[in-house]
Amino acid sequence: ISQQLCSLTFGAEEFLLFGTDEQGKKFLEPIFTGDAVMGFAITEPDAGSDTLAASTTAVKEGNExxxxxxxxxxxxGTRGTFMLIFALTDPDAARSKRHSIIIVETDREGYKADPMHGKMGLRASDTAAIYLNNVRVPEENLLGTRGNGFHQLMAFFDRSRAYVSAHGVGLAQGALNMAVKHVRERKQFGKPIGSFQGVQFKIADMAVKIELARNIMYKAAWLLDNGKADTNVTAMAKMYAARIAVEVVDEALQLHGGYGYFDDYDIERFYRAAKVLEIYEGAKEIEKMIIGRTIVGR
Known part of the structure; x- marks a missing residue:
């Protein structure tokens, strides 16, 4: 189920925004029936936040x-039936017009994916290194417009970052729920620790932070639902909700004391899972850069 949710969330938007009816029928519909899994391959060893530095190439040869x-x-990467590949197609064009997005079926000759192990969190999610060695796909596997890949990617981020903000809110709320349950049950000095004012202050601060994050997440989602995607609001929602998730989970683990440090308690897993929210789909520094530039001007 988690793999299908990832497929629907991270990449399907590209088809809805830029794909043809034929591409949607061939590639997107099977995802909804559970017959396909997809991914979006953007990051490279030397191209993370600087997506325009991506050097994976897609060269047109005849009709391929x-x-x-x-x-x-x-x-x-290892489970997908097809991937969207952010690739360099026009190296001599302006920097923001050099890349395109190509659909690559993973059973194509020359496609290889190796699982990446050792992640701190999100261990149930498949994460892989992908290698493309003279992989050939038909010209109709171009998604959107040639040379418009970067702008399509930014439109995708305007949506995916809103989803990540929801992930942050949910993670923080789950951590708060665990903390409340624990402080009601855990007794020290003859009474539940939740009866101490200092603990109640911590719970109050956590609840306020989550509610604020939830509201800006709702605003970003409302704008998207109404066809008014706002890059700045989405960046704010993603950055803030991710930060709140990290802060709230940290405080929730603290309230669990030593028990929270052991994997008998789910809060340990939440702690490991939270940090990535400030990294993927745009590191928090990138979100700050977007917000600052929008307000001050370039």
Whole structure:
């Protein structure tokens, strides 16, 4: 189920925004029936936050695209039936017009994916390194417009970052719920620790932070639902909700005391899972840069 949710969340938007009816029928519909899994391969060893530095190439040869390069930290890399590849197609064009997005079926000759192990959190999610060695796909596997890949990617981030903000709110709320349950049951000095004012102050601060994060997440989602995608609001929602998730989970673990440090308690897993929210789909520094530039001007 988690793999299907990742498919629907991270990548399907590209089809809805830029795909043709034929591409939607061929690639998108099977996801909803559970017959396909997809991923979006953007990050490279030397191209993370700087997506325009991506060097994986897609060269047009006759009626085919030939792809070469590698990607890292790609969701569904070993499980996907097809991937969206952010690739360099026009190296001599302006920097923001050099890349395109190509659909690559993972059973194509030359496609290889190795699982990446040792993640601190999100261990149930497939993360892989992808290698493309003269992978050939038909020209109709171009998604959207040639040379418009970066702008399509930014439109995708305007949506995916809103989803990540929801992830942050949910993680923080779950951590708060665990903390409340624990402080009601855990007794020290002859009474539940939840009866102490200092603990109640911590719970109050956590609840306020979550409610504020939830409201800006709702605003970002409302704008998207009404066709008014706002890059700045989405960046704010993602940055703030991710930060609140990290802060709330940290405080919730603290309230569990030593027990929270052991994997008998779910809060240990939440602690490991929270940090990535400030990294993927745009590191918090990138969100700050977007917000600052929007307000001050470039």
């Amino acid at each position: 695209w030939v792809l070469n390069g590698s990607k890292v930290m790609i969701g569904n």
